[in-house]
Amino acid sequence: MRYSVDENGYYGQFGGAYIPEMLYPNVEELRDNYLSIIGDSAFKAEFDKLLKDYVGRPTPLYFAKRLSEQYGAKIYLKREDLCHTGAHKVNNTIGQIILAKKLGKQKIIAETGAGQHGVATATVCALMGMECIVYMGEIDMQRQKPNVERMRILGAEVVPAKSGSKTLKDATNEAMRHWISNPVDTHYIIGSVVGPHPYPDMVARFQSVISEEMKWQLNEEEGTEYPHYVIACVGGGSNAAGAFYHYLDEEKVKLVAVEAAGRGVDSGESAATSYLGKPGVLHGSKTLLMQTADGQVVEPYSISAGLDYPGIGPMHAHLFDTGRVKFENATDEEAMVAGVELSKLEGIIPAIESAHALAALRKMSFEKSDIVVINLSGRGDKDLETYIKWGKY
Amino acid sequence: MTTNRINDVFQNKKNVLSVYYTAGFPELNNTLAIAQYLEAAGADIIEIGMPFSDPVADGPTIQESNKKALENGMSIKLLFEQLKEVRQSVSIPIILMGYINPVLQFGIHEFCENCEEVGVDGLILPDLPMAEYMAVYKGKFEKHGIKNVFLITPQTSEQRVKEIDQNTDGFIYMVSSASTTGAKGSFSVEQINYFERIKNMNLKNPTLIGFGISNHDTYLQACTYSSGAIIGSAFINCIDSSGIEKGNINQFVKDIKG
Ligand SMILES: Cc1ncc(COP(=O)(O)O)c(C=O)c1O
Numbered sequence: 001m002r003y004s005v006d007e008n009g010y011y012g013q014f015g016g017a018y019i020p021e022m023l024y025p026n027v028e029e030l031r032d033n034y035l036s037i038i039g040d041s042a043f044k045a046e047f048d049k050l051l052k053d054y055v056g057r058p059t060p061l062y063f064a065k066r067l068s069e070q071y072g073a074k075i076y077l078k079r080e081d082l083c084h085t086g087a088h089k090v091n092n093t094i095g096q097i098i099l100a101k102k103l104g105k106q107k108i109i110a111e112t113g114a115g116q117h118g119v120a121t122a123t124v125c126a127l128m129g130m131e132c133i134v135y136m137g138e139i140d141m142q143r144q145k146p147n148v149e150r151m152r153i154l155g156a157e158v159v160p161a162k163s164g165s166k167t168l169k170d171a172t173n174e175a176m177r178h179w180i181s182n183p184v185d186t187h188y189i190i191g192s193v194v195g196p197h198p199y200p201d202m203v204a205r206f207q208s209v210i211s212e213e214m215k216w217q218l219n220e221e222e223g224t225e226y227p228h229y230v231i232a233c234v235g236g237g238s239n240a241a242g243a244f245y246h247y248l249d250e251e252k253v254k255l256v257a258v259e260a261a262g263r264g265v266d267s268g269e270s271a272a273t274s275y276l277g278k279p280g281v282l283h284g285s286k287t288l289l290m291q292t293a294d295g296q297v298v299e300p301y302s303i304s305a306g307l308d309y310p311g312i313g314p315m316h317a318h319l320f321d322t323g324r325v326k327f328e329n330a331t332d333e334e335a336m337v338a339g340v341e342l343s344k345l346e347g348i349i350p351a352i353e354s355a356h357a358l359a360a361l362r363k364m365s366f367e368k369s370d371i372v373v374i375n376l377s378g379r380g381d382k383d384l385e386t387y388i389k390w391g392k393y
Numbered sequence: 394m395t396t397n398r399i400n401d402v403f404q405n406k407k408n409v410l411s412v413y414y415t416a417g418f419p420e421l422n423n424t425l426a427i428a429q430y431l432e433a434a435g436a437d438i439i440e441i442g443m444p445f446s447d448p449v450a451d452g453p454t455i456q457e458s459n460k461k462a463l464e465n466g467m468s469i470k471l472l473f474e475q476l477k478e479v480r481q482s483v484s485i486p487i488i489l490m491g492y493i494n495p496v497l498q499f500g501i502h503e504f505c506e507n508c509e510e511v512g513v514d515g516l517i518l519p520d521l522p523m524a525e526y527m528a529v530y531k532g533k534f535e536k537h538g539i540k541n542v543f544l545i546t547p548q549t550s551e552q553r554v555k556e557i558d559q560n561t562d563g564f565i566y567m568v569s570s571a572s573t574t575g576a577k578g579s580f581s582v583e584q585i586n587y588f589e590r591i592k593n594m595n596l597k598n599p600t601l602i603g604f605g606i607s608n609h610d611t612y613l614q615a616c617t618y619s620s621g622a623i624i625g626s627a628f629i630n631c632i633d634s635s636g637i638e639k640g641n642i643n644q645f646v647k648d649i650k651g
Contacts, residue, residue, distance in 0.1 A: 021545060021546055022519075022544070022546050022571060024548075164446065164456075169447065177573050180449075181571055181572045183571045280498065283447075283449075291498065294495055295495035295496070296445065
């Protein structure tokens, strides 16, 4: 079975580039150049150096002793929460901004939900001295005020998306509309493994540094590159794509993706796309999509703004379809419990997105000797208000 | 190739005016009346929008009309029922415009059958890429006599314009500038240069210029470089503010055509 993208931009039946003609030249330019640019040794050198000196890579692979005792397995945490800006998102924005420079672009646009990708984009734009506009749903701007101000301090303009449901999906629509109107000098930094080909593949490649490091780090600790399980949360799926990337063809490594069930998968307030979605087209790719019988996109719900998206990347739709990745989900309540548990057991307050991955532990059964790697995609600083509101700690 | 109403229009008429409106806007059951009034007023083609929750190629005016239409309960199924009635009294070409996802969920096969049955002549699906169209959809569309209308923009390469010209036989939709849909005041020098460049390519297909046409002047200018013009947002604004009465729609078309 093939898990990587094919020459037409498809993962099995999913993917492609369903874009209006107005975006065709931009996307074609990217498609024709991304592999040669990121394969170039000068690009690699700049990317690696920034990941090391600026982002703080490699991030530790930390053996979580007390968590391991709790669940009866050897549990490691891949500490993406220690990346500069507090989440894995910056791996991708560093890669894309260097690429944008090589393509001769002067301006950057991005969409953001919780604000993590927006902050990571504003950060690299400050670093490179490039103009930055971030689209953010008007409702999300109210929910995530500190991140809005972080972006502004970093010099970015934050534009409220006032259309539709005024959340992440609409911010993405607005960013695409901006790109349609500014096709020549602007690069659109998409924040997850979504969007038209080549974005899903490109973002997955930039995030693949996560599993690249896991392999040698685990080898140092355990004498093997291959854990029994890798667990990651999925919103659009970029941290999961990075954590799974170098294990996809190693079928002995069981891969687990955890989606946000919100108030329960059948509650009508959920973001568990693999459970609730059907094949459809949104934001440039064919993928699993939460939608009505008439094909109108449904507004998802999760306590975690970063998982609050009605689709998943086409790569994940294919991994779900083929059974290569097992899809679990966790409710708001289960994620919050898991987040507080990690805080008390290990002294690490995780992002609520990442807490969804931790919540899967409870739903799985392990042998004592099982090696489990959980991708801790981000830290909980941005979520303090949600933790406080939830209150059970 | 069988000729259909679209080919007839371009053979027989000059300065073709195509008017867009969103099905289900302002009220759910306005589709028939608007179509009749547009034809009576002298519109040459009607473009009916199938509303979608996420219309990325559209500006604020058409976005809002999509949203309202969905709130009113519009769906493709209902639209086909309305169109059966429309075709009993309206004889100018009808083109459906919309995004691919609702069409896929309706079922592409059933969709094409319904189009043929109710007399839809063409489709504009902006997020259906040409490669995909050629590989999967072309055969089905042609079997049911549906013309697929491609878009070109100022950034579309000459080679791609030629390729598009080869793969359709209805007309080509010339997007007037790098933008989403929306009414604007006048054309810039760059836009005029682009219109001229395409005109000089002597394509086998007629072209209609759309996006940003809002008044008699821009309509006439468009007609000097192409076979006519497409008006959307300006018409939506008109019926939104003044209603869909026959006299109002008649005046709108007269004002544009002069
Ligand atoms: C910490 C963290 N984890 C996960 C996600 C979800 O994104 P993805 O599924 O692309 O990793 C986000 C998105 O904002 C995030 O901030």
